[in-house]
Amino acid sequence: MSRxxxxxxxxxxxxxTVTLQSLxxxxxxxxxxxxxxxxxxxxPGSWLTYSGTYxxxxxxxxxxxxxxxxATLRPVWTYQVRTPGLVETTPLVADGxxxxxxxxxxxxxxxxxxxxxxxxxxxxxxxDLRTIGFPxxxxxxAILGETLFVGTLDGWLVALDAGSGAVRWETHxxxxxxxxxxTLAPLAIDxxxxxxxxxxxxxxxxxxDAYDAETGxxxxxxxxxxxxxxxxxxxxxxxxxxxxxxxxxLTGSYDPELDLVYWGIGxxxxxxxxxxxxxxxxxxxxLVALDARTGELRWHFQFTPHDTHDWxxxxxxxxxxxx
Amino acid sequence: MARDRVRPPQGxxxxxxxxxxxxxxxxxxxxxxxxxxxxxxxxxxxxRDVGERIFVAQCARCHGIxxxxxEGPTLQGRRFRTVADEEAIVSVxxxxxxxxxxxxxxxxxxxxxxxxxxxxxxxEPEPVPGDAAxxxxxxxxxxxxxxxxxxxxxxAGLGPELTDxxxxxxxxxxxxxxxAPGDELxxxxxxxxxxxxxxxxxxxxxxRVEGVRVWEDAFMLQxxxxxxxxxxxxxxxxTSFERRFGASLMPDYAALLSEEEITDLVAxxxxxxxxx
Numbered sequence: 176m177s178r179x180x181x182x183x184x185x186x187x188x189x190x191x192t193v194t195l196q197s198l199x200x201x202x203x204x205x206x207x208x209x210x211x212x213x214x215x216x217x218x219p220g221s222w223l224t225y226s227g228t229y230x231x232x233x234x235x236x237x238x239x240x241x242x243x244x245x246a247t248l249r250p251v252w253t254y255q256v257r258t259p260g261l262v263e264t265t266p267l268v269a270d271g272x273x274x275x276x277x278x279x280x281x282x283x284x285x286x287x288x289x290x291x292x293x294x295x296x297x298x299x300x301x302x303d304l305r306t307i308g309f310p311x312x313x314x315x316x317a318i319l320g321e322t323l324f325v326g327t328l329d330g331w332l333v334a335l336d337a338g339s340g341a342v343r344w345e346t347h348x349x350x351x352x353x354x355x356x357x358t359l360a361p362l363a364i365d366x367x368x369x370x371x372x373x374x375x376x377x378x379x380x381x382x383x384d385a386y387d388a389e390t391g392x393x394x395x396x397x398x399x400x401x402x403x404x405x406x407x408x409x410x411x412x413x414x415x416x417x418x419x420x421x422x423x424x425l426t427g428s429y430d431p432e433l434d435l436v437y438w439g440i441g442x443x444x445x446x447x448x449x450x451x452x453x454x455x456x457x458x459x460x461x462l463v464a465l466d467a468r469t470g471e472l473r474w475h476f477q478f479t480p481h482d483t484h485d486w487x488x489x490x491x492x493x494x495x496x497x498x
Numbered sequence: 499m500a501r502d503r504v505r506p507p508q509g510x511x512x513x514x515x516x517x518x519x520x521x522x523x524x525x526x527x528x529x530x531x532x533x534x535x536x537x538x539x540x541x542x543x544x545x546r547d548v549g550e551r552i553f554v555a556q557c558a559r560c561h562g563i564x565x566x567x568x569e570g571p572t573l574q575g576r577r578f579r580t581v582a583d584e585e586a587i588v589s590v591x592x593x594x595x596x597x598x599x600x601x602x603x604x605x606x607x608x609x610x611x612x613x614x615x616x617x618x619x620x621x622e623p624e625p626v627p628g629d630a631a632x633x634x635x636x637x638x639x640x641x642x643x644x645x646x647x648x649x650x651x652x653x654a655g656l657g658p659e660l661t662d663x664x665x666x667x668x669x670x671x672x673x674x675x676x677x678a679p680g681d682e683l684x685x686x687x688x689x690x691x692x693x694x695x696x697x698x699x700x701x702x703x704x705x706r707v708e709g710v711r712v713w714e715d716a717f718m719l720q721x722x723x724x725x726x727x728x729x730x731x732x733x734x735x736x737t738s739f740e741r742r743f744g745a746s747l748m749p750d751y752a753a754l755l756s757e758e759e760i761t762d763l764v765a766x767x768x769x770x771x772x773x774x
Contacts, residue, residue, distance in 0.1 A: 272728070286730050291713040291720050293728055299596050338726050339655025341648040 205269035205337050207318045209365040213431045222268045225315050225360035229429040230494040252290030257281075263312040265360065274337070276313040279304075280327035280357075282335060294340040304329055307354050308376030308446075314426070315360035317368060319388050324368045326357025332370055332386060344391035348372065354379050360426050364436070364467055367394050371423025375441040375487070381421035383438050383463075385470060395470030399423060399440045399458050407457035410480075415452035420444030421459045425489040434467045437494070441487035448483065455480035460488045549610030556601060557611065565618040566668040570598060573615055575623040576665075579773075587612035626669050626768040628758075633766025636759055641751065649770060656726050657748070658694060662772025672767045676760055679746035696745040697721050699731055700738045707731065710747060 207223055215221065215228045219236035227233045240248065256262055260278035267274045273287040279300050284293040304311075306328060316335075317324040322343055323335045330351040334343040348370060349355035354377020362369040367385045375381065381399035386392065399421030401407040408416055420443050427438035443452060443459035460479035463472055479486045554563055557570075565573030580595065581587055591608045594600035603611070637643045644653035647660045663672070674681055683693040698708040699719060709723035719731045719739065724747055733739065751760065 286713075286720055286728060289718050289720070289730050291715070291718055291730070293712055293720065293722075297596075334651075336648060336655040339648070339659070341651075341655040341659040342661075343648075343651040 205272050205274075205318060206321055207269050208320060209363075212319070212363065220268075221270075222266065224267070224317060224363065225265050225426045226428065226491055229364075229431060231428040231491050232493060232495075254283075254285055254290045254292075256283075261310050261312045263310075263314050263358075265315040267316060267318055269318060272337075274316050274318065274323055276315050276325060276360075278313065279311050280313050280325060280329075282316060282323060282325050282340065284337070284340065296335055296340040296342075298327055298333070300327075301329055301351075303352075305351055305354055305377070306356055307374065309356070309358060309373055309424070312358050313360075314358060317361040317363040319363035319368070322388065324361040324363060324388070326359060326361055326370055328356050328358065330355045330357060330372075332357065332361065332368065332391065334368075334388070334391060346386055346391040346393070348384060349374075349379075349382075353377065359424055362426050362429060362436070363388065364429055364431075367467070369427065369429075369436055369438075371425070371427070371438060373422050373424040375420040375422030375424070375444060376446055377420075378418035378444045379420055379422065380417065381419070381423050381440065383423050383427075383436070383465060383470070385436075385467075395468075397463070397465050397470040397472065399463070401457065410454040410457045412451070412453035415454075418444050419452070419456065419459065420446070422487075423489070424487075425491055428492045428494050429467065430494055435473060436465045436467045437492040438463055438465065439487070439489035439492065441489050442482055442485045446485055449481050453481075456482065460486055462488055462492060547610070547614060548607070549612070549614035552603070552607055552611050553614050556603070557615075560598070562668065565615070567666050567671070571662075571666045572623070572668055573618040574621055574668075576619040578619065584612050584616040587615050591615075626765050628761035628763075628765030630762070630765040630769045632759075633762035633764070636755070636763050637766055640759070641755065641763060642749075646747075654726070656722070656724070660767065660770055663770050664768040665771040667767075669764050669768050672764045673760065675748075676755075676763060677752040679748040680744040694746075696742040696747060698740050698742060699736050701731065702735050702737055711741070 211218070212223055212229065215223045216232075216236070222235075227235070256277040258278045258281070262277065264276040268287050271287050272293065273285040274282065275285070276282050280298050282296045284295075285291065286293055311328055313325070313328070318337060321337045323337050325333050325335065326348070327333060328351070330347060330349045332346045332348050334345070335341065336343055348357060349372050354374035356373040357370060358373050359371055366388050368388050369383065369385045371383050372379065372381060383397045383399065385394040385396075387394050398405075400411070400416050400419035402416065411419060420441065422441040423438055424441060425439060427436055429436050440458050440461045440463060443449070443456040445451065449456070455477065457477060458475050459477075460482045461475050461477040463475045465471065466473055478488045553561075553565075560568055560570035561573055562568045565576075567573075581590060588605070588608045590598070591603060591611055592600050601608070637649075643660075646656040647653050647658065648655045649660045651661075667675075671682065680696075683695060694710045696708065697711045697714075697719065698706065699721070700706050707721065707723065707729050709721040709729065711719070712722050712728065713720035717733055719733055719736070721729050721731070723729065755763065
């Protein structure tokens with residue numbers, strides 16, 4: 176059967192593109208084993224983790240768009256998030272499917288070629304949700320195997336089947352009533368999912384957590400504020416460590432060869448006024464390197480001892496090999 | 499969904515053509531798509547509770563007549579997770595909850611519906627026949643249900659998730675879903691077209707694709723085949739396309755299982771109530 180159709184060149188290109196895409200079904204679910212994450216730089220057409228690669232270079236090594244054709248770019252599809260609010264998600268793209276998060280902590284899977292929705296997962300937030308000192312955003316999911324991981328504003332880590340959005344498991348990370356919240360995109364490493372917490376303006380005691388990717392059981396916790404008897408606790412006068420803050424609200428980086436997780440840590444509590452917390456206030460405003468298997472601290476660097484300027488050190492560490 | 503938050507004045511019960519009602523109310527109600535229970539108050543007809551009548555007209559579409567369930571959860575013998583008392587139901591009716599939209603309904607009417615719903619929640623649901631433990635063995639064994647369904651995080655997510663299906667669907671529906679699955683589509687919650695409608699299409703290059711519809715609009719068809727692969731098909735690249743109402747990708751359990759086995763499986767499914 177043939178029909179002669181007169182179409183203008185851009186429309187013909189669009190039709191040809193769509194037809195070609197229809198010849199290639201997307202796999203049952205994005206299958207992203209740990210090895211693919213380690214070698215994420217080798218597939219520039221994918222975006223498999225929040226910062227692109229474990230080294231967080233955030234560099235897209237694609238060549239299809241360049242100076243010669245950027246002036247001819249035109250929209251192919253648009254997708255509008257359902258809930259009004261700030262959209263801070265970094266979408267992941269794997270095997271033709273785009274996974275993004277929408278406010279408050281919802282997850283959407285789109286067909287990357289057409290922008291049509293494949294599935295949605297929505298989590299209603301409690302009425303007494305506390306988000307103190309930050310907007311109600313979510314920065315994205317992590318993917319490992321056929322499972323997505325998302326942090327929620329009310330303090331949970333949820334694992335979803337990447338193919339259908341059904342819940343695999345949920346783990347309560349921390350009490351939102353105390354000010355804890357998860358806005359960050361989790362970091363998936365070998366068999367584990369690493370997350371931090373927000374709440375540095377709410378007097379929390381911050382931490383970096385790793386959970387078993389299959390079961391959601393806590394694998395290890397690194398408190399960013401040392402407790403009594405732990406090294407660094409003496410950098411907090413009196414009991415000020417109990418509400419030392421040290422939030423870990425942005426995704427860190429990972430070196431698979433050294434098996435170290437690098438995470439930035441936020442301001443001490445109380446913020447701005449350090450009178451009740453004399454001392455250097457470790458490990459606030461620091462970068463820490465943690466053993467990925469145990470969560471033990473390998474080394475730290477504190478950018479701002481006894482911070483009184485809200486100089487969070489949560490910036491995502493960029494790992495480079497340098498001479 | 500944008501909703502006009504203006505509600506009818508308290509106590510003004512919409513009656514079609516009623517002279518007691520302010521004339522503009524009918525127009526406003528019609529414009530907002532308000533469905534009015536039109537029950538002539540004849541002397542012979544028993545005075546049914548207004549709350550139940552409104553429920554039948556506005557709520558049963560999702561919750562089933564008598565609260566037996568459907569797209570929305572069953573209300574009979576319901577153990578509410580977020581509702582503490584009858585007054586809280588009024589708020590749910592007017593403001594919605596999760597997937598339920600708020601209803602355009604006045605306070606007086608909402609209270610009557612809430613009273614009816616509260617009475618449903620306090621009724622004991624009829625006991626479900628069958629052995630749920632044997633049903634569970636069938637689910638994981640002979641029925642191989644986990645190869646397409648997820649319960650409490652386990653299984654494959656090809657068909658509707660069943661973690662709380664017993665709280666959402668009455669036993670009658672569960673039985674029909676096993677023996678005549680194409681008769682009534684499940685109406686899932688995971689995607690815009692999550693009714694698991696079976697569609698089949700033939701592309702211009704002669705390839706035939708079949709699966710459950712995930713998305714359809716004027717230009718695109720997205721479906722998921724029995725292996726779980728998603729297919730994005732431009733409609734202009736199809737030579738044929740059929741929505742196969744009445745079809746299902748489920749195996750023919752009426753032939754595979756005995757009557758007793760089906761009863762046991764229904765008992766197991768009815769006991770799946772999720773966390774609540």
